[in-house]
Amino acid sequence: MSRQKAPISLRLARLAKLAVWLFKTGRNLSNLDGSDPQARDKALITLGSTALQAVGAKLNVTTPPEHFHVSGTLVVANHVSWLDIFAMSALFPSSFIAKQEISTWPVLGKMGRNAGTVFINRNSRKDVEPINQAIAAALKAGQNVSFFPEAKTSSGLDVLPFKAALFQSAMDAGAPIQTMVLRYYDHNGRRTDIPSYANVSLAKSLWRIVSMPELHIRVDFAKPIHPAALPGQDRFALKDAAETYVREKVLEDVTV
Numbered sequence: 743m744s745r746q747k748a749p750i751s752l753r754l755a756r757l758a759k760l761a762v763w764l765f766k767t768g769r770n771l772s773n774l775d776g777s778d779p780q781a782r783d784k785a786l787i788t789l790g791s792t793a794l795q796a797v798g799a800k801l802n803v804t805t806p807p808e809h810f811h812v813s814g815t816l817v818v819a820n821h822v823s824w825l826d827i828f829a830m831s832a833l834f835p836s837s838f839i840a841k842q843e844i845s846t847w848p849v850l851g852k853m854g855r856n857a858g859t860v861f862i863n864r865n866s867r868k869d870v871e872p873i874n875q876a877i878a879a880a881l882k883a884g885q886n887v888s889f890f891p892e893a894k895t896s897s898g899l900d901v902l903p904f905k906a907a908l909f910q911s912a913m914d915a916g917a918p919i920q921t922m923v924l925r926y927y928d929h930n931g932r933r934t935d936i937p938s939y940a941n942v943s944l945a946k947s948l949w950r951i952v953s954m955p956e957l958h959i960r961v962d963f964a965k966p967i968h969p970a971a972l973p974g975q976d977r978f979a980l981k982d983a984a985e986t987y988v989r990e991k992v993l994e995d996v997t998v
Contacts, residue, residue: 782835812966815887817888823898833961836887924959
């Protein structure tokens with residue numbers, strides 16, 4: 743990790759901007775009623791981009807997808823930080839699948855519920871089938887749905903094994919799968935694990951992030967995977983294809 747820190751005045755300014763963002767975003771999300779998909783997507787794009795601006799994070803999209811902001815897509819990505827959700831929302835607005843504990847977080851939990859987040863118990867196999875059914879229904883209705891197949895956060899310098907269960911929803915809906923890769927860099931352009939949310943509290947993670955002089959998030963997109971174009975393939979094959987792309991990208995510029 744880089745030991746260089748942002749000036750305390752900049753850290754406090756970022757926290758102040760984040761407080762303003764929380765207030766404005768909470769107000770905007772409370773006005774969503776789900777009847778206008780375009781308004782919802784616009785709100786999610788604004789939510790993501792303004793959150794990143796507040797903490798001083800900058801997005802760098804290196805390989806845009808062939809079809810940007812398509813509807814009815816299952817979006818999957820590696821999971822490093824709570825910032826992942828904002829980076830993805832800024833580029834590909836969608837509902838998220840998140841662990842049940844997040845629903846109890848102050849402010850963020852309520853915001854997630856208003857934004858259409860589906861909270862699941864990762865420790866219960868009973869949740870898998872109804873969640874797949876809910877995701878498939880949303881995909882068929884033209885709604886994008888995102889989830890993290892690793893099921894928990896990593897350091898960002900490696901990739902945890904993907905879980906295949908929720909890939910079934912794309913097969914059931916006949917929906918494309920869009921794979922995204924997120925990598926985090928410091929002010930020197932070096933890969934960093936500082937934004938990682940693994941084994942750290944939300945408050946400590948936030949302070950570490952706002953203390954960075956600069957934070958850059960690079961996002962890569964794979965070609966969309968269409969289950970119909972892979973006859974005879976199952977959810978494990980879809981999982982393997984997504985995981986292979988993510989792992990190759992994550993490891994390509996990690997320095998030992």
